[in-house]
Amino acid sequence: MNILIFGATSGIGRAIAKRYTSAGHHVAITGRRQEKLTEIAAENPTLYLPLRHDIRETDTTQSIITKTEQAFGPIDLIIVNAGIGKFNLDLDWNICESVIKTNILGVTKALTDAYKYFYQHKKGHLVNVSSIASLLGGAANPTYNASKAYQANFMEALWIKAQKSKKAKIAVTDIRPGFVDTKLAQGETFWKADVDKAATQIIKAIERQKKVAYITKRWRLVAYTIKHLPAFVLKKF
Numbered sequence: 001m002n003i004l005i006f007g008a009t010s011g012i013g014r015a016i017a018k019r020y021t022s023a024g025h026h027v028a029i030t031g032r033r034q035e036k037l038t039e040i041a042a043e044n045p046t047l048y049l050p051l052r053h054d055i056r057e058t059d060t061t062q063s064i065i066t067k068t069e070q071a072f073g074p075i076d077l078i079i080v081n082a083g084i085g086k087f088n089l090d091l092d093w094n095i096c097e098s099v100i101k102t103n104i105l106g107v108t109k110a111l112t113d114a115y116k117y118f119y120q121h122k123k124g125h126l127v128n129v130s131s132i133a134s135l136l137g138g139a140a141n142p143t144y145n146a147s148k149a150y151q152a153n154f155m156e157a158l159w160i161k162a163q164k165s166k167k168a169k170i171a172v173t174d175i176r177p178g179f180v181d182t183k184l185a186q187g188e189t190f191w192k193a194d195v196d197k198a199a200t201q202i203i204k205a206i207e208r209q210k211k212v213a214y215i216t217k218r219w220r221l222v223a224y225t226i227k228h229l230p231a232f233v234l235k236k237f
């Protein structure tokens with residue numbers, strides 16, 4: 001397969017990229033940190049394509065897809081994983097703005113360009129990594145939870161669009177991790193999954209072309225519970 005992963009310089013994205021290259025697939029990886037891209041690509045120079053890219057720079061997103069296709073041929077799978085999340089109890093506007101620019105503006109552009117690419121090519125699989133946080137407001141970082149709710153909603157729209165399409169066969173998968181042991185989840189203390197376990201389950205969900213997948217599986221039960229939470233419990237979040 002030919003794969004493009006937006007946001008693969010660390011954590012979940014890096015672990016998924018490693019799994020795919022270990023299985024012999026071509027993987028284009030993006031992120032802002034050039035030194036990380038170089039380090040990862042050196043592990044398997046024939047299968048990795050390192051592309052420095054800031055997902056907030058929306059006018060450059062299409063060129064990442066084009067460069068991947070030029071290097072590998074038609075792309076089969078695009079995973080939009082880039083994201084940030086910082087505690088923001090004081091509603092610091094700089095943090096709000098950077099989360100919105102990355103998780104909403106940047107991610108929407110990547111998903112839109114990727115969907116259109118697959119539509120033109122009549123097939124493909126589009127994956128986004130949102131979060132269990134998409135299911136409820138979070139006082140510790142309101143814009144993060146809200147941005148993930150936006151992503152989940154947007155992915156559902158793309159899924160419906162793909163189902164209706166007669167011209168193209170596009171699979172759409174929304175991955176919703178709980179806590180995974182990465183830099184982003186520092187400070188979270190319970191049920192933190194090992195990043196390799198998370199990557200294994202994400203790849204299985206992609207293979208099965210799931211509409212929505214909770215990672216790890218136990219978070220499915222949490223998701224069900226969250227949807228039925230009364231207001232007096234919600235106050236604690």
Ligand SMILES: NC(=O)c1ccc[n+]([C@@H]2O[C@H](COP(=O)([O-])OP(=O)(O)OC[C@H]3O[C@@H](n4cnc5c(N)ncnc54)[C@H](OP(=O)(O)O)[C@@H]3O)[C@@H](O)[C@H]2O)c1
Binds near residue numbers: 008036081
């Ligand atoms: N860890 C968890 O518990 C958890 C739970 C639910 C959802 N998630 C989601 O999983 C995804 C991956 O997070 P992670 O936990 O693996 O954290 P991570 O290790 O911090 O990885 C984040 C990735 O996103 C990239 N990224 C961030 N801002 C970017 C930008 N402006 N342009 C391009 N790339 C950017 C980073 O690359 P550069 O820094 O090199 O740009 C990095 O590769 C995120 O969307 C996160 O919201 C994580």
